[in-house]
Structures are given as structure tokens and as C-alpha cells.
Amino acid sequence: MKFALxxxxxxxxxxxxxxxxxxxxxxxxxxxLIDLDDFSCCGYPVKSTNHHDTMVMAARNLxxxxxxxxxxxxxxxACTGVLTEVEKELSENKELRDKINEELKKIGREYKPGVxxxxxxxxxxxxxxxxxxxxxxxxxxxxxxxxxxxxxxYLRPAEIFQGFDDPENxxxxxxxxxxxxxxxxxxxxxxxxxxGAILGVDEDIALSMSNNKLAQITKNKVDGLITVxxxxxxxxxxxxxxxxxxxxxxxxxxxxxxxxxxxxxxxxGKKELGFRLNKVKANELLDKIGVE
Amino acid sequence: xxxxxxxxxxxxxxxxxxxxxSNFTHCFACGxxxxxxxxRVIDSKYNPRKIIRMVxxxxxxxxxxxxxxWLCSTCYTxxxxxxxxxxxxxxxxxxxxxxxxxxxxxxxxxxxxRLIGSFGRxxxxxxxxxxxxxxxxxxxxxxxxxxxxKLLEHEAxxxxxx
Numbered sequence: 001m002k003f004a005l006x007x008x009x010x011x012x013x014x015x016x017x018x019x020x021x022x023x024x025x026x027x028x029x030x031x032x033l034i035d036l037d038d039f040s041c042c043g044y045p046v047k048s049t050n051h052h053d054t055m056v057m058a059a060r061n062l063x064x065x066x067x068x069x070x071x072x073x074x075x076x077x078a079c080t081g082v083l084t085e086v087e088k089e090l091s092e093n094k095e096l097r098d099k100i101n102e103e104l105k106k107i108g109r110e111y112k113p114g115v116x117x118x119x120x121x122x123x124x125x126x127x128x129x130x131x132x133x134x135x136x137x138x139x140x141x142x143x144x145x146x147x148x149x150x151x152x153x154y155l156r157p158a159e160i161f162q163g164f165d166d167p168e169n170x171x172x173x174x175x176x177x178x179x180x181x182x183x184x185x186x187x188x189x190x191x192x193x194x195x196g197a198i199l200g201v202d203e204d205i206a207l208s209m210s211n212n213k214l215a216q217i218t219k220n221k222v223d224g225l226i227t228v229x230x231x232x233x234x235x236x237x238x239x240x241x242x243x244x245x246x247x248x249x250x251x252x253x254x255x256x257x258x259x260x261x262x263x264x265x266x267x268x269g270k271k272e273l274g275f276r277l278n279k280v281k282a283n284e285l286l287d288k289i290g291v292e
Numbered sequence: 293x294x295x296x297x298x299x300x301x302x303x304x305x306x307x308x309x310x311x312x313x314s315n316f317t318h319c320f321a322c323g324x325x326x327x328x329x330x331x332r333v334i335d336s337k338y339n340p341r342k343i344i345r346m347v348x349x350x351x352x353x354x355x356x357x358x359x360x361x362w363l364c365s366t367c368y369t370x371x372x373x374x375x376x377x378x379x380x381x382x383x384x385x386x387x388x389x390x391x392x393x394x395x396x397x398x399x400x401x402x403x404x405x406r407l408i409g410s411f412g413r414x415x416x417x418x419x420x421x422x423x424x425x426x427x428x429x430x431x432x433x434x435x436x437x438x439x440x441x442k443l444l445e446h447e448a449x450x451x452x453x454x
Contacts, residue, residue: 012425012430013415013417014415016425016430019430023430037434040412040413040439041412041414041440045401045404045408046405046408047385048362048389048398048401049389049392049397049401049404049405050392050405051385051386053443056443057408057440057443057444060439060440106442106443107439107442152365152366152368153366156367156369157368157371157372193331193365193369195331197365197367198362198363198364200400200401200403200404201362201398201400202335205338208334208335209330209334209365
């Protein structure tokens with residue numbers, strides 16, 4: 001099982017714990033993640049200023065994967081959304097495809113339809129499956145309880161994701177969490193956006209959005225929050241201290257990337273799973289399961 | 293108060309052209325978008341249903357120069373729930389793209405576009421970053437994507453001219 005690993009902009013510099021843990025669990029599962037040096041930004045950040053440029057950038061990245069005959073595995077939800085959306089648009093619209101390819105000629109590349117793009121967690125769910133994951137689990141995590149934040153672009157717009165999960169009542173990551181023996185605790189506002197996309201536009205609104213979710217999740221006294229996107233983690237973890245100061249509250253909610261949790265269940269060490277980089281320390285939950 | 297003399301009847305056509313469809317003209321103002329909007333629940337200055345009405349009425353300047361068009365968090369909740377397939381998230385992208393061409397660009401998005409046009413990525417990769425990555429056992433990242441810079445040259449030119 002081979003995939004081109006699409007890291008995007010943020011993960012290589014601000015989410016290395018996500019990257020390290022994803023690579024580590026992939027190794028245990030026999031998933032080969034190939035690094036393609038030429039992958040750039042997905043194109044999402046320029047969508048607000050020029051949608052056409054987003055399509056050109058995404059098409060270039062898709063072309064690079066198809067030249068190697070590889071499917072793409074993404075880690076960031078925004079990259080997942082943009083690459084999947086542009087792949088769908090260009091494969092269905094020949095006129096648009098020709099227009100974009102005319103531009104790609106300038107750099108000697110060509111987009112050809114049929115590049116499959118999926119989020120790494122979706123690949124774990126669909127291609128490995130909960131049962132196979134359970135077979136690899138050697139550490140009992142049943143003492144732990146988590147809540148999951150899916151993140152918008154993992155699920156929506158539904159029309160681009162071939163119905164792999166229900167955007168109004170998602171369950172894939174809940175099931176992936178429960179595969180490790182840990183519990184996934186439901187909460188009010190589970191589908192709500194983190195606000196990350198407007199942090200630079202209106203910090204008050206964006207932080208309020210994250211604060212509402214942190215308040216709901218911590219009502220249930222869970223051990224931590226599970227995410228599958230660096231943008232969301234920046235909101236809930238990197239900005240947690242700021243949110244606590246602004247809204248005069250205390251959450252102290254560890255935020256783990258799903259592959260970090262899966263790695264613990266596989267018996268991997270906290271060092272190789274990048275726990276040192278978690279801003280809200282997860283020591284309490286690690287102590288509960290005897291990880292030193 | 294809306295001044296009918298200031299309304300631009302062609303605005304909806306311009307937006308439809310930008311979007312590639314005119315689904316938003318089918319809006320029957322049910323408010324499903326506004327009811328489920330995670331931004332609206334925090335701050336009422338962002339109101340999807342109202343924005344659609346403003347576009348349909350032709351309030352071109354008010355919309356394009358507004359603060360609110362930059363507040364959509366692109367969560368696609370309204371997009372998925374809309375009974376008339378208005379595709380609100382794409383409508384917001386279209387409005388932002390037109391606004392940018394009219395000289396109204398939020399500084400945060402302007403800066404993002406500048407970084408992408410300079411490096412092909414949102415964060416500049418320094419030697420320091422790659423050294424740090426090496427210590428973590430991670431492969432080095434390419435610092436500058438010349439191909440992307442070449443593809444987005446037209447943007448850089450426009451920027452220089454303005």
C-alpha cells in the first residue's frame with residue numbers, strides 16, 4: 001500500500017508531531033508514504049483572492065502525484081478539501097481542464113484526471129479498517145476517554161467525498177478512536193467549525209468559536225481532544241492559553257492528533273509520536289496508561 | 293435604508309458569471325444558512341441570508357466594500373444544508389474574488405497571497421526549520437517552489453503595478 005504524502009504548509013513547521021506520529025503508525029501498518037519534494041501549498045490560502053490560482057496550484061500538485069502513479073494521502077483537512085474539490089471539478093469539466101492545462105504547460109506539466117485524494121484517517125478507516133487496526137493493538141487504552149473534533153473539510157462539502165462518512169452525523173473517527181479501546185464521548189456542537197480560517201480576519205470571533213467548543217468538551221471531563229487537522233489543533237491547542245485568558249476560564253485540555261493516540265495503542269513511545277511538541281501537556285493521560 | 297437609485301441590476305449577473313452558475317437566484321430566504329452558521333451565532337454582522345438578498349437586490353458597493361464578506365469560515369454547513377443548492381460558500385468566494393479585483397482586499401488574505409507568490413508555500417522554510425526536522429528524523433522540505441512562482445507571476449505583476 002503506497003501513497004504520496006501531502007504535508008501542505010503548516011504541518012512541516014508547526015505540526016511535526018502529527019507528521020511524526022502519522023509516519024510511525026503507517027510503518028507499523030505497512031503503509032508506504034512517499035515524499036515528493038515538488039509538492040507545494042495545496043492552493044487553499046489563495047482561494048479568497050483568486051479561485052483560479054487555487055485551481056492551477058491544486059492541479060499542479062495532482063499532476064505531480066499522477067506522474068508517479070500515486071494516490072495522495074493528506075493530513076490537513078484544508079488540503080484534503082481543496083485537492084479533492086479541484087480533482088472533481090477538473091475531471092468532470094473538459095473545458096476547464098484544458099484551460100488549466102494550458103497554464104501548466106508553462107512549467108512542463110499536465111493534469112490528467114483520476115488522481116485519488118484521501119485524508120490519512122479516511123485511508124485508515126477504509127483501506128485498513130477497524131478490525132485490522134485492532135489486531136495490531138498491544139496496549140490497553142480503555143482507561144481513557146476522548147472527544148473528537150472532525151473539522152469541516154474532512155466531511156464537507158459532502159458532494160466531493162463519495163459518501164464515506166455522514167456529514168451530519170459522522171462516525172469514522174469515533175470508530176477509529178474506539179478501535180484503540182478508548183471511549184469517544186459525544187458532545188453538543190460536535191460539527192461546529194474551529195474558526196481557524198478567519199483567525200486572521202477577526203480574532204475575537206475565531207477564538208469565541210473555539211472557546212465554545214472547548215467549553216462543551218470539558219464539561220464531560222474527558223482526558224483529551226482528538227483532531228485530524230493542524231489548523232484545528234492550532235485553534236484548540238496553540239491558542240488554548242490565549243482563550244483561557246480572554247474568557248477567564250481554565251480548560252487544560254490535551255489535544256492529540258489521531259495517529260498519536262493510535263501510536264500509543266500500538267505500543268510506540270511518546271518520543272517517536274512527538275508528544276514533546278504537544279503544547280498542552282498530556283502527562284496525566286499518559287500516566288493513566290503507564291507510558292513514561 | 294436602501295436607495296433604489298444606487299442599486300446595480302447587473303450585479304447578480306456578474307456574480308453568476310464569476311460562480312459559473314446562478315443557483316443563488318433560486319434562494320427563497322428560508323434562512324437555513326443563517327440558522328446553522330457558526331460565525332453568525334457569535335456575531336450578527338455576518339448573515340448569509342442577508343448577503344444573498346443584498347446580492348439579488350444589486351447592492352454592489354455595500355457588499356464588495358463590506359467587512360462581512362471576509363468572515364465566512366468556509367465550513368460548508370450552509371452549502372450542504374441549503375434546500376435550493378445556492379452553494380453559499382462558493383458565492384462567498386466569488387464575492388471575495390470580485391472585491392479583490394475592485395481593490396478591496398482584506399490584509400490577511402493579501403499577505404497570504406504574497407507569501408504563496410514568493411515561496412509557493414504559506415510559511416517560509418529556513419535552514420533552521422530543516423535542521424529541526426532532521427533532528428526529529430523528518431526529511432528536509434524544499435524551500436522555494438519556482439514553478440508555483442512562475443504560475444502566479446501575473447499576480448506579482450499586478451501587485452507591482454498597483
